[in-house]
Amino acid sequence: MSELKQQTCEACNVNAPKVTDAELAELMAQIPDWSPVVRDGVMQLERQFKFKNFKLALAFTNQVAEIAEAEFHHPTLVTEWGKVTVVWWTHAINGLHKNDFIMAARTDALLSA
Template sequence: MTDLANETLDNSQSAASQLPTEQVSALLRELPGWVLKKVEDVERIEKAFHFDDFNAALAFTNKVAAIAEQANHHPALLTEWGKVTVGWWSHALGGLHRNDLIMAARTNELA
């Protein structure tokens, strides 16, 4: 997949800055299916994952929740019949951090 998934999250204070949109766009080229969105003036990345039924969608949701909890970095998750929409952004920054793209890459690996 991508080397992003193997990167270590940086939670240091010195790393607490939003990525410029140009950097986000460049990194998104490594993440098939992820799109940059703006929700209530906050940039985030989002992707919909499709499954055969609700149980498969729920199982995927739980896998994403497990990696999020382990990393202490949590997405927005919308679980529906046959579909899970995952959104990553850094709440404290009000935008995107490299950590969000790392978590998106890890999410892709789960699918």
């Protein structure tokens, strides 16, 4: 299996499968800095990224926006002074799909780009 960040997202609809518990464990091992969280009954992936100032945080937010637009898969982005919180989940299925893990891995890759 290729690295998550090199995989492509697939189009999802309401019938797309959510990740299973076994898949969740396997995929989380590939993005260890992310946390699975449940909000309003919906499983999501969340990570906070720290920066030296607001300008760097905003630049990172814009980079995440670019990769989100490229895949037409959009996260929640909260930009603050020195911090960006990114939350991925698949709205169509109200939960986690493999696409979310791909996008989390691509988000991580922005830091090494």
